[in-house]
Amino acid sequence: MNYFPDEVVEHVFDFITSHKDRNSVSLVCKSWYKIERYSRQRVFIGNCYSITPQRLIARFPGLKSLTLKGKPHFADFNLVPHDWGGFVYPWIKALAKSRIGLEELRLKRMVVSDDSLELLSKYFPNFKSLVLVSCEGFTTDGVAAIAANCRFLRELDLQENEVEDHRGHWLSCFPESCTSLVSLNFACLKGEINLASLERLVARSPNLKSLRLNRVVPLDTLQKLLMRAPQLVDLGIGSYVDDPSSEVFSKLKAVIQLCNSIRSLSGFLEVAPCCMSAIYPICENLTFLNLSYAPGLQGNDLTKLVQHCRKLQRLWILDCIGDKGLGVVASTCKELQELRVFPSDPFDAENAAVTEESLVLISAGCPKLNSLLYFCHQMTNAALITVAKNCTNFIRFRLCILDPVKADPVTNQPLDEGFGAIVRSNKSLKRLSLSGLLTDQVFLYIGMYAKKLEMLSIAFAGDSNKGMLYVLNGCKKLRKLEIRDCPFGDVALLQDMGKYETMRSLWMSSCEVTLGACKTLAKKMPSLNVEIINESEQLEFSLDDRLLVDKMYLYRTLVGHRKDAPEYVWLL
Amino acid sequence: MESGCSKNVESCPKLLDLIPQEREWHLKREEERRDGSSEEKKLELRLGPPGENNWSNKNNTERDESLLSLGYFSSMKSNGKQTHKFPCPEDHPVGSVLSTPWAKNHHQQQTMPPFLQFPSTTAPPQTLPVIAKESSQPCCNKAVDLQEAERKAFKPPANTAVPLNGSQKRTAPGPVVGWPPIRSIRKNLANSSSSKLASESPTHKAANEKPAAEPNGKGLFVKINMDGVPIGRKVDLRAYDSYEKLSIAVDELFRGLLAGDGSGGGIAYFKGQNFGLTCLLLLQLNSMFVSTVKRLRALKSSELSALSLGSNKQGKLQA
Numbered sequence: 001m002n003y004f005p006d007e008v009v010e011h012v013f014d015f016i017t018s019h020k021d022r023n024s025v026s027l028v029c030k031s032w033y034k035i036e037r038y039s040r041q042r043v044f045i046g047n048c049y050s051i052t053p054q055r056l057i058a059r060f061p062g063l064k065s066l067t068l069k070g071k072p073h074f075a076d077f078n079l080v081p082h083d084w085g086g087f088v089y090p091w092i093k094a095l096a097k098s099r100i101g102l103e104e105l106r107l108k109r110m111v112v113s114d115d116s117l118e119l120l121s122k123y124f125p126n127f128k129s130l131v132l133v134s135c136e137g138f139t140t141d142g143v144a145a146i147a148a149n150c151r152f153l154r155e156l157d158l159q160e161n162e163v164e165d166h167r168g169h170w171l172s173c174f175p176e177s178c179t180s181l182v183s184l185n186f187a188c189l190k191g192e193i194n195l196a197s198l199e200r201l202v203a204r205s206p207n208l209k210s211l212r213l214n215r216v217v218p219l220d221t222l223q224k225l226l227m228r229a230p231q232l233v234d235l236g237i238g239s240y241v242d243d244p245s246s247e248v249f250s251k252l253k254a255v256i257q258l259c260n261s262i263r264s265l266s267g268f269l270e271v272a273p274c275c276m277s278a279i280y281p282i283c284e285n286l287t288f289l290n291l292s293y294a295p296g297l298q299g300n301d302l303t304k305l306v307q308h309c310r311k312l313q314r315l316w317i318l319d320c321i322g323d324k325g326l327g328v329v330a331s332t333c334k335e336l337q338e339l340r341v342f343p344s345d346p347f348d349a350e351n352a353a354v355t356e357e358s359l360v361l362i363s364a365g366c367p368k369l370n371s372l373l374y375f376c377h378q379m380t381n382a383a384l385i386t387v388a389k390n391c392t393n394f395i396r397f398r399l400c401i402l403d404p405v406k407a408d409p410v411t412n413q414p415l416d417e418g419f420g421a422i423v424r425s426n427k428s429l430k431r432l433s434l435s436g437l438l439t440d441q442v443f444l445y446i447g448m449y450a451k452k453l454e455m456l457s458i459a460f461a462g463d464s465n466k467g468m469l470y471v472l473n474g475c476k477k478l479r480k481l482e483i484r485d486c487p488f489g490d491v492a493l494l495q496d497m498g499k500y501e502t503m504r505s506l507w508m509s510s511c512e513v514t515l516g517a518c519k520t521l522a523k524k525m526p527s528l529n530v531e532i533i534n535e536s537e538q539l540e541f542s543l544d545d546r547l548l549v550d551k552m553y554l555y556r557t558l559v560g561h562r563k564d565a566p567e568y569v570w571l572l
Numbered sequence: 573m574e575s576g577c578s579k580n581v582e583s584c585p586k587l588l589d590l591i592p593q594e595r596e597w598h599l600k601r602e603e604e605r606r607d608g609s610s611e612e613k614k615l616e617l618r619l620g621p622p623g624e625n626n627w628s629n630k631n632n633t634e635r636d637e638s639l640l641s642l643g644y645f646s647s648m649k650s651n652g653k654q655t656h657k658f659p660c661p662e663d664h665p666v667g668s669v670l671s672t673p674w675a676k677n678h679h680q681q682q683t684m685p686p687f688l689q690f691p692s693t694t695a696p697p698q699t700l701p702v703i704a705k706e707s708s709q710p711c712c713n714k715a716v717d718l719q720e721a722e723r724k725a726f727k728p729p730a731n732t733a734v735p736l737n738g739s740q741k742r743t744a745p746g747p748v749v750g751w752p753p754i755r756s757i758r759k760n761l762a763n764s765s766s767s768k769l770a771s772e773s774p775t776h777k778a779a780n781e782k783p784a785a786e787p788n789g790k791g792l793f794v795k796i797n798m799d800g801v802p803i804g805r806k807v808d809l810r811a812y813d814s815y816e817k818l819s820i821a822v823d824e825l826f827r828g829l830l831a832g833d834g835s836g837g838g839i840a841y842f843k844g845q846n847f848g849l850t851c852l853l854l855l856q857l858n859s860m861f862v863s864t865v866k867r868l869r870a871l872k873s874s875e876l877s878a879l880s881l882g883s884n885k886q887g888k889l890q891a
Binding site for chain 1: 752753754755757758759
């Protein structure tokens with residue numbers, strides 16, 4: 001019922017910002033649908049193949065900010081072949097044609113060509129913000145186009161992309177008139193840049209809050225940049241190597257004292273441990289510390305640093321910090337919410353840098369912990385059960401035991417009970433990644449208890465179809481399920497086909513699903529795209545249905561088969 | 573590598589005299605496959621581990637070793653035509669790799685190390701023995717069966733809670749494709765604080781280049797499987813410049829999983845991109861091999877004997 005003029009309703013909707021809420025609002029009635037769609041400015045599309053740009057534009061003519069995700073998550077681990085898809089060009093082209101006033105584009109796992117970037121830079125005069133995460137396909141020429149043409153650019157954030165570096169000049173492409181930068185992150189670029197241009201750019205960007213440098217930016221330039229931008233809130237250091245007795249280093253120490261707005265520190269792509277003491281003054285105020293790309297720091301260096309970080313909320317670190325170091329984290333960082341421990345040497349089984357012991361310590365020492373990514377060599381049920389007792393606020397729990405089928409080393413049992421305890425006590429759990437030796441039992445627990453679970457990653461686990469069925473039946477909120485190397489097959493896949501319409505996507509690789517079952521599913525569910533990735537050049541499409549498929553990716557869609565699939569992707 | 577190789581050669585000069593001209597090449601059948609003729613001779617090549625001089629004492633039917641099984645393959649459809657050319661290694665002593673397989677036969681029979689001999693071009697084989705993971709025929713059943721076999725091998729017993737490896741303690745788990753689940757940029761942080769992050773990452777791969785594993789600037793990892801081992805491993809082909817080293821590495825990868833002493837190098841076969849079923853036998857891992865190989869498979873020597881080597885060959889192999 002609508003007692004108010006549209007404008008009033010629209011004004012009310014302005015306060016509704018979350019995508020979920022706006023989606024809900026649009027479903028209330030036709031009138032609200034209409035008002036909502038005209039007033040919507042921000043749209044999130046979790047799977048770029050679930051809708052076409054044309055339909056997006058038709059529904060939301062006022063679009064200003066678009067977030068798109070492309071490849072399946074396992075593409076991060078090289079399980080998805082090159083050229084699989086996720087091209088952004090058609091989107092940008094369609095948006096450009098339609099004169100949408102795009103101001104912000106955020107992409108994840110998409111293929112971005114230089115042409116796309118150039119188009120983007122030229123057709124959207126108000127374009128302000130480009131965030132590319134785990135993308136590929138472009139070179140620094142594309143970046144240069146953005147720098148040169150986006151007159152009001154505020155944010156250029158390149159995170160962990162694969163960029164072909166044509167060296168240096170892109171930074172000089174920011175015109176002298178560009179003074180609007182708030183955030184500049186080029187840490188993933190590998191090539192040289194013009195340091196003088198960088199200094200001038202920073203000098204004329206009074207609003208700059210976030211600056212993340214790449215590894216070729218040396219310490220003395222860092223010092224000069226900090227002089228120009230003491231207001232920085234987020235700093236990513238490139239190269240941090242110098243002689244501690246040098247004059248430059250003294251200058252750096254001095255200027256760092258002035259940078260008391262820095263709350264987030266990352267980078268250290270090249271680092272000399274002896275220089276770390278200069279950082280201590282800003283550690284007091286840090287809320288985010290990311291040293292996961294800093295290979296030169298040993299356990300002691302890291303521990304000493306962390307001791308100063310009492311206000312830390314998020315810590316990303318390498319496992320060379322060791323159990324001892326994590327113990328120090330547990331006793332120092334009482335505000336810690338998110339911890340990510342990455343393996344410094346993923347293929348080295350001998351030196352177990354962190355074990356289950358420090359995870360227990362962290363869980364005991366950090367009451368606010370809600371997000372964990374932990375790579376280790378072993379885990380015990382006892383430890384997990386203790387962690388579950390200590391921490392009941394987990395939203396994300398991702399445990400990666402480097403030997404993927406390793407049992408509890410103390411009892412030789414699977415880790416079912418440990419993970420079971422985690423899901424039982426963490427009722428808000430949204431994301432879970434399992435590893436270690438696991439039977440169907442763990443999936444029974446997950447189905448029973450993980451009622452809010454949205455994303456589940458499984459590898460080398462389970463005994464039978466029952467495992468997968470427990471999850472599909474029990475996890476009502478499941479959106480993304482990704483499975484590799486598990487004995488789940490057709491029976492599990494086909495039991496509840498309608499379930500996949502309630503999910504964004506399902507990935508199954510090296511499981512026991514046959515081609516025939518995939519075909520059946522595709523036939524019965526026209527709202528799903530069932531794609532087979534077939535990398536063997538011998539097999540032809542019209543094969544025996546009993547053939548086990550190596551990689552299957554299915555997702556719900558409103559627009560049928562995609563047109564850009566490479567030859568080796570079969571669209572059933 | 574050279575020294576190890578020549579040692580091998582000296583101790584077993586006949587070992588590698590694999591295929592005399594008149595021999596036929598046959599397709600090996602997996603157990604599940606439709607029956608191939610048992611008289612088919614297999615092309616098998618066994619190498620002793622470099623440095624171990626006890627090849628002559630080994631009985632390949634009795635030892636339970638891990639071997640890389642190396643057979644020489646060619647597409648069955650090729651009908652004896654020379655379908656592949658290989659770059660000829662410049663200067664190779666005994667450890668000469670298979671270069672141009674067909675044309676250089678005679679020459680190689682004399683100077684090649686006993687690793688590999690090729691049938692003469694004058695008598696092109698009709699079929700080739702293949703220790704095949706997949707058939708070059710469009711035989712999906714075989715692929716299915718093979719995969720099923722692997723899956724079954726993989727699956728832990730359904731009704732027990734016995735951990736997959738029992739009380740077996742594994743040492744180095746070895747690399748598995750796509751595992752651990754971290755991005756490539758994180759993989760070599762410990763080793764190279766400078767070089768890794770600076771390595772070029774190709775954004776535009778060649779159209780016909782389909783690496784089966786994860787190529788980065790440094791290593792070319794290729795999946796290698798072994799029957800009875802649920803999880804394939806990976807070997808970095810670029811890390812080894814000789815067959816022996818590759819063989820040692822593969823041996824070490826699977827070492828913890830074998831009942832026996834686990835020693836032994838041997839034979840490698842692989843499926844190349846262009847050749848269907850192809851085998852390159854090599855003492856030196858030449859660039860052609862490295863660039864086209866997709867997978868490797870390790871066979872235990874007990875499996876090897878099940879391939880029923882031709883008897884005269886067997887004698888030679890044991891030499």
